[in-house]
Amino acid sequence: MRPLFLVALVLFAPMSGCLLEAEDSDCLPSQEKNTEGPLRILTYDIAAFSDEMLGEFSCNTGYDIELILADDAGGILELLLQTQQAPQADVAIGLDNTYLQSAIDFGLLAEHDVNTTHVEPSVLERYSGPFAVPFDQGDVCLNYDEREVDGENLTVPTSLWNLTEPAWNGKTVFPSPLTSSPGRAFMAATVSYFENDDDETTDAFDWWQAMFENGATVTTGWTEAYEIHYSGGYGAWVDGHLGDAAMTVSYCHSPGVEAYYSGNWTASTSLLLPGASFHQIEYGGLVNGSGNTEAANAFLTYLLSEEVNRNMPVNNLMQSVLVNATWPEVDGYRYHTDVPALNADLSTERIGEEMEAWLLAWTNAKNEAEA
Amino acid sequence: MNFADSRRPLLGIHPLQWLVLAFVIALGIVPLSLAFTRLWAVTGITPWEAVTQVYELPAAKDALTFAVLEATVSTAFTVAIGLPLAWAFGRYSWRRMRLKRSLLFLPFVTPPIVAAAGFLALLSPGGIVYALGIDLRGETGIIGWMASVTGWEHPGHFIALIAAHVWFNLSLVVRFVEPVVAQLDPQWEEQLRLLPAGQTRLGRIQHLWMPILGPATTVAAAYTFFFSFTSFAMVKWLAPASNTLESLLGEMGGTAGIEGYRVDTSLAVLGIATFQTVMMLLMLALAGRFERKHSQVLSLHHETANRKKHGAAPTAWAWFANGLLVLLLAPLVSVVVASFRVRSTNGALAGSEWTLEGWKRAWSGDFSTVPVYDALANSLTYAALTLVVALPLGYAVASSLVRLRQGGHRRVAGMLDSLCMLPLSMSAVMVGLGMVAGILRWYPDLFSFPYLPVVPHVMLVLPFVIRLLTPAMERIEPKFAEQASLLSLSPFAFWWHSRGSFLVVPATMAGSLCLAFSLGEFGATYLVVRVGSWDSLSIMVDQVGSRPKFDPFVLPTAMALATVLMVVTLMVLTVNERARAWRVRHEV
Numbered sequence: 001m002r003p004l005f006l007v008a009l010v011l012f013a014p015m016s017g018c019l020l021e022a023e024d025s026d027c028l029p030s031q032e033k034n035t036e037g038p039l040r041i042l043t044y045d046i047a048a049f050s051d052e053m054l055g056e057f058s059c060n061t062g063y064d065i066e067l068i069l070a071d072d073a074g075g076i077l078e079l080l081l082q083t084q085q086a087p088q089a090d091v092a093i094g095l096d097n098t099y100l101q102s103a104i105d106f107g108l109l110a111e112h113d114v115n116t117t118h119v120e121p122s123v124l125e126r127y128s129g130p131f132a133v134p135f136d137q138g139d140v141c142l143n144y145d146e147r148e149v150d151g152e153n154l155t156v157p158t159s160l161w162n163l164t165e166p167a168w169n170g171k172t173v174f175p176s177p178l179t180s181s182p183g184r185a186f187m188a189a190t191v192s193y194f195e196n197d198d199d200e201t202t203d204a205f206d207w208w209q210a211m212f213e214n215g216a217t218v219t220t221g222w223t224e225a226y227e228i229h230y231s232g233g234y235g236a237w238v239d240g241h242l243g244d245a246a247m248t249v250s251y252c253h254s255p256g257v258e259a260y261y262s263g264n265w266t267a268s269t270s271l272l273l274p275g276a277s278f279h280q281i282e283y284g285g286l287v288n289g290s291g292n293t294e295a296a297n298a299f300l301t302y303l304l305s306e307e308v309n310r311n312m313p314v315n316n317l318m319q320s321v322l323v324n325a326t327w328p329e330v331d332g333y334r335y336h337t338d339v340p341a342l343n344a345d346l347s348t349e350r351i352g353e354e355m356e357a358w359l360l361a362w363t364n365a366k367n368e369a370e371a
Numbered sequence: 372m373n374f375a376d377s378r379r380p381l382l383g384i385h386p387l388q389w390l391v392l393a394f395v396i397a398l399g400i401v402p403l404s405l406a407f408t409r410l411w412a413v414t415g416i417t418p419w420e421a422v423t424q425v426y427e428l429p430a431a432k433d434a435l436t437f438a439v440l441e442a443t444v445s446t447a448f449t450v451a452i453g454l455p456l457a458w459a460f461g462r463y464s465w466r467r468m469r470l471k472r473s474l475l476f477l478p479f480v481t482p483p484i485v486a487a488a489g490f491l492a493l494l495s496p497g498g499i500v501y502a503l504g505i506d507l508r509g510e511t512g513i514i515g516w517m518a519s520v521t522g523w524e525h526p527g528h529f530i531a532l533i534a535a536h537v538w539f540n541l542s543l544v545v546r547f548v549e550p551v552v553a554q555l556d557p558q559w560e561e562q563l564r565l566l567p568a569g570q571t572r573l574g575r576i577q578h579l580w581m582p583i584l585g586p587a588t589t590v591a592a593a594y595t596f597f598f599s600f601t602s603f604a605m606v607k608w609l610a611p612a613s614n615t616l617e618s619l620l621g622e623m624g625g626t627a628g629i630e631g632y633r634v635d636t637s638l639a640v641l642g643i644a645t646f647q648t649v650m651m652l653l654m655l656a657l658a659g660r661f662e663r664k665h666s667q668v669l670s671l672h673h674e675t676a677n678r679k680k681h682g683a684a685p686t687a688w689a690w691f692a693n694g695l696l697v698l699l700l701a702p703l704v705s706v707v708v709a710s711f712r713v714r715s716t717n718g719a720l721a722g723s724e725w726t727l728e729g730w731k732r733a734w735s736g737d738f739s740t741v742p743v744y745d746a747l748a749n750s751l752t753y754a755a756l757t758l759v760v761a762l763p764l765g766y767a768v769a770s771s772l773v774r775l776r777q778g779g780h781r782r783v784a785g786m787l788d789s790l791c792m793l794p795l796s797m798s799a800v801m802v803g804l805g806m807v808a809g810i811l812r813w814y815p816d817l818f819s820f821p822y823l824p825v826v827p828h829v830m831l832v833l834p835f836v837i838r839l840l841t842p843a844m845e846r847i848e849p850k851f852a853e854q855a856s857l858l859s860l861s862p863f864a865f866w867w868h869s870r871g872s873f874l875v876v877p878a879t880m881a882g883s884l885c886l887a888f889s890l891g892e893f894g895a896t897y898l899v900v901r902v903g904s905w906d907s908l909s910i911m912v913d914q915v916g917s918r919p920k921f922d923p924f925v926l927p928t929a930m931a932l933a934t935v936l937m938v939v940t941l942m943v944l945t946v947n948e949r950a951r952a953w954r955v956r957h958e959v
Contacts (some may be wrong), residue, residue, distance in 0.1 A: 043620075045914060045918055047916070051735075051736075071625070071912065071917075074625065074626075075625060078625045078626055078629065081629045081632055082628070082629060082807050083807075083818070086663070086816075086818060088818050102632070106631075106632070154925070176622075178622075178623070178626075179622055179625070217612070219611070220622050222919075223917060223919060224611060226605075226919070227919075227920060228611060229611075234921055235920075236919060237714040237923075238714075238920055238926065239488065239491040239492045239494075239495040239498070239709070240487075240491030240494070240495055240508060240608065241495065241508075242508065242509065242611070243509075256920070257921055260921075261921045261922065261923070317919075317921065338388070356632075356633065359635075360635055363635065366430075367428060367429055367430070370429035370430065370433075371429050
């Protein structure tokens with residue numbers, strides 16, 4: 001037993017100094033502690049919610065915070081649906097515009113009381129109703145590895161149909177729209193893309209079936225697609241990397257994030273096909289039936305404050321929704337970030353109405369290809 | 372505690388014990404029934420209809436084929452490697468046996484995400500396996516050649532998965548088989564050698580070792596098949612192009628059981644879960660049958676005699692066993708190493724540096740993850756509560772089962788025993804769905820109960836506690852109770868002298884297993900945690916490890932948390948082995 005305790009001592013020893021640092025950094029609340037119980041925030045593991053950011057909110061308002069973590073935007077909606085009879089959270093943060101309408105239609109959200117006048121008008125065009133507040137945004141699009149798509153082995157596609165050609169066999173990976181929010185956003189983009197192309201005989205699901213028949217890989221989440229399969233991203237330095245796909249779904253600013261963390265270097269870039277990207281906006285909203293409304297409104301207001309929202313690109317790797325938002329210039333973040341000229345044209349209402357049918361059609365296309 | 376004087380209206384079992392039995396069985400059946408009822412209501416079709424519809428799904432057919440194949444191969448290799456190891460451990464004396472057994476058992480209670488990270492580190496460039504020229508991950512070199520010659524898709528991933536399953540399940544074979552070898556009366560072998568049938572090694576295997584070790588090996592093989600068949604995280608990380616039924620359920624499970632939303636998913640989950648539950652029940656019934664046979668063989672023999680007679684292991688056996696232990700430790704060591712290593716990139720060039728930053732981050736935590744000491748405190752609290760609840764319940768159930776068997780009601784005991792094992796047959800998705808459905812229906816405020824994760828922990832450890840205590844109770848001679856009854860003892864003193872004192876060590880072993888399982892348990896806790904805000908260490912490892920790794924310190928932080936979890940679990944397992952050593956010394 002003694003050697004084990006020695007091992008434990010060696011492992012824990014380096015951390016003793018950090019404990020003191022954490023204690024030193026504790027702040028004193030400027031207000032009395034709120035007695036209504038903690039503000040329960042249902043979210044996914046949003047990087048923006050740093051210790052400092054949430055700690056400052058608690059210090060300034062007196063509200064304690066309890067985080068309930070889901071996997072992603074889809075997980076948030078599922079938890080809200082499963083616990084609709086007995087809400088477990090006061091505020092939900094992270095539903096995007098592919099899930100928002102479902103949450104509203106199911107009556108999961110309550111009206112908020114947050115001032116959104118300083119939010120970029122184009123963001124509010126997507127949804128400006130009383131049930132949700134936008135807090136970050138980004139464009140979901142295809143990313144490719146410039147070393148693989150070099151014009152010789154593979155050429156840069158000029159149409160999504162190019163990806164169904166033999167040269168691309170087994171070289172694409174997509175997060176599933178059934179389980180991943182970027183996957184769902186891109187699937188929605190393809191619906192719009194093929195509705196607006198010249199060919200009226202085929203639709204998005206014909207393309208998806210052709211993609212599956214051409215060896216496209218489908219993963220449960222964005223992480224597996226980007227880290228394990230995509231050859232152009234940081235996954236190349238992560239254990240277990242396969243690098244078998246030269247193209248994947250991510251954000252148009254992902255190459256900028258890559259550069260930011262790798263000293264202004266990246267092999268990844270975005271594929272800016274007109275209409276083949278999706279402008280994703282993430283929202284926060286009050287959970288219908290929960291009690292702590294005042295605290296929830298205060299938190300959403302704080303999330304939209306200059307000090308928090310302007311820092312979204314660094315803290316949450318997404319763009320701010322405030323007017324005149326820009327990407328940081330440092331380490332090639334802005335240089336490697338692309339802005340699509342034309343995003344998919346889909347209203348939030350239409351997404352809400354048709355998403356289930358699209359998901360079913362996507363599943364059928366996959367089953368047909370595998371049969 | 373003395374039930375001897377109480378009224379026993381039904382099959383010799385006290386009403387209170389029936390109540391406990393009913394509670395334990397309900398703990399398994401209720402969540403499952405609730406999950407099925409909910410899915411049935413949402414889809415509007417019966418489970419059997421769902422099975423026939425799901426059978427049309429290519430993904431489900433592929434998953435079933437893959438699960439059967441990988442589980443069969445995993446079982447064959449686990450037995451082929453585990454049997455000689457168990458034989459060597461049971462037959463010879465070994466230095467630091469307690470530590471060796473603890474290390475051997477560590478993989479079984481290591482959270483799968485930690486194990487997967489350890490294996491990926493070994494298989495990736497910079498890892499030992501890759502350095503040996505075997506590229507199981509990228510499938511180049513000899514593995515790539517194998518794939519192109521045979522047309523077999525991803526042979527490297529399949530081999531990696533089988534290796535991980537063998538690593539995970541090897542301790543099962545040793546746990547079941549080693550005591551049988553150790554307890555075999557050496558005279559049996561000597562006597563057989565004098566007979567014509569025992570002159571050759573083959574003859575001795577046929578006439579001694581196979582009948583003696585067969586039942587224990589079959590039990591271990593059945594459980595190995597069971598755990599490999601339901602593998603989830605290992606498949607997800609090591610064989611990303613394939614699915615088992617369980618991993619398929621895991622992918623779909625989140626949206627299942629919600630009225631008016633993604634009904635197609637509910638239908639698929641209902642069909643797959645029904646099929647898998649039936650298969651699991653059959654397997655468990657089979658394993659239970661073999662296990663009862665096994666416990667009868669165990670009761671015939673004595674400990675230590677073999678080891679004393681054969682002394683230290685010959686060099687070849689020592690190399691084999693110690694070498695295997697080193698191999699078993701390799702994935703865990705890579706986890707520890709990864710906690711101190713961070714990637715450093717300079718343009719296209721990548722390297723690594725040594726750092727304590729991962730440990731510092733793990734220690735301080737952030738707002739979405741509690742500091743490591745808080746997570747550890749949560750984990751230890753859940754584990755302690757699991758122990759406090761599961762041990763008495765397991766004792767009461769084991770006691771009832773033994774009493775039923777001793778009273779001649781073996782069939783009833785067998786049936787109840789199988790029902791108590793139900794939680795093992797359930798998919799984590801169904802446990803989670805059942806719990807959410809049940810809690811919402813009856814007591815929604817329970818979501819605010821800080822110790823809710825203890826419920827699935829108790830459900831999952833109870834079968835193991837019952838399995839440990841039942842054979843120990845069966846070995847207690849009835850004459851002890853007769854002798855104690857002649858003395859004028861208080862009810863507690865009577866219980867202690869006739870039964871309790873003989874169960875101290877098995878109960879200690881069951882207790883430390885409760886702690887170890889609870890510490891490492893991930894699946895069911897995860898599903899409960901999704902509707903609450905409880906951070907245990909195993910959940911934290913997953914949460915941090917699943918973050919996008921643009922930030923190079925994500926992985927070292929996750930691995931630091933995993934290392935803490937491993938060290939604590941190893942300490943708990945060492946207590947278990949101390950208890951076992953005490954039992955051997957005192958011949959309890």
